[in-house]
């Protein structure tokens with residue numbers, strides 16, 4: 001079994017809003033704390049990750065956001081420009097070929113071209129070296145992937161191209177990208193979810209597709225935003241007693257008691273979903289807490305990354321599936 005942080009190319013996907021970007025930032029901190037040089041890539045979205053580290057810019061050029069961590073936002077247009085300049089060597093020729101109306105419209109028109117450009121850039125980054133090729137520029141690349149369905153189409157693209165063409169530069173590029181994606185020693189596809197019916201369902205379907213359709217090795221399931229266990233047995237009677245006695249005259253206490261009841265209600269609602277995730281997703285489940293903060297900034301992301309790191313460590317050193325902390329009851333780590 002290759003450990004998660006021994007791999008170089010970590011993809012995170014899952015249902016929208018499950019905390020993918022937040023988890024990518026937390027994974028980046030955990031990898032950097034292990035001494036790795038990390039880059040986190042956001043794909044064709046308004047950059048959000050730099051702000052989590054307190055940095056307010058972010059774009060196509062990687063920017064340092066924390067010790068050992070850089071962030072980049074990749075767009076198809078900028079990838080195309082870079083690719084064009086690289087392949088055509090001269091900016092002037094590039095401008096002549098690419099920067100005219102027809103070509104500009106083309107990126108939006110050819111199905112899959114945008115995604116291919118994003119994949120091409122990610123692949124190029126994985127191969128980047130420094131010190132005259134002596135070491136890779138980054139030890140770990142974390143890809144904040146698109147949500148489930150879009151992510152599957154994007155990572156299936158190299159196979160689609162190879163089914164259509166077997167020779168030529170396009171096929172060569174697709175083959176190289178495919179080799180990276182399907183290399184168990186380098187790549188792991190991680191699945192984010194929250195303990196809600198739709199998110200767990202999507203995670204389960206995505207897990208099957210990653211194995212059967214994409215044929216990419218899976219890493220971990222990251223089950224995010226789990227509410228803390230509320231009351232111990234017997235506490236409920238005490239709460240009820242307080243509610244009917246002192247809290248009737250004390251609005252602050254009454255508010256506190258209803259917050260406790262709400263937290264308890266949410267926790268109870270989530271419990272079967274956590275269980276379902278463990279049983280069905282087919283990979284180790286790392287459970288992460290809901291954090292009570294208006295905005296998640298560096299302090300909260302650091303907290304999340306520490307929980308993540310502890311749980312990954314516990315999970316990976318567990319000698320048998322289902323050992324405490326792993327939440328994994330069905331199959332071996334894949």
Ligand SMILES: Nc1ncnc2c1ncn2[C@@H]1O[C@H](COP(=O)(O)OP(=O)(O)OP(=O)(O)O)[C@@H](O)[C@H]1O
Nearest residue numbers: 015016017018019020021022224225289290291296
């Ligand atoms: N463990 C957590 N506790 C509380 N809030 C969280 C947690 N994780 C993420 N959030 C919050 O949930 C919201 C969604 O998180 P995030 O943007 O990371 O999700 P996403 O999956 O990347 O969303 P999208 O699909 O839009 O890209 C954000 O406001 C984030 O701060």
Ligand SMILES: [Mg+2]
Nearest residue numbers: 020021022144
């Ligand atoms: Mg996001």
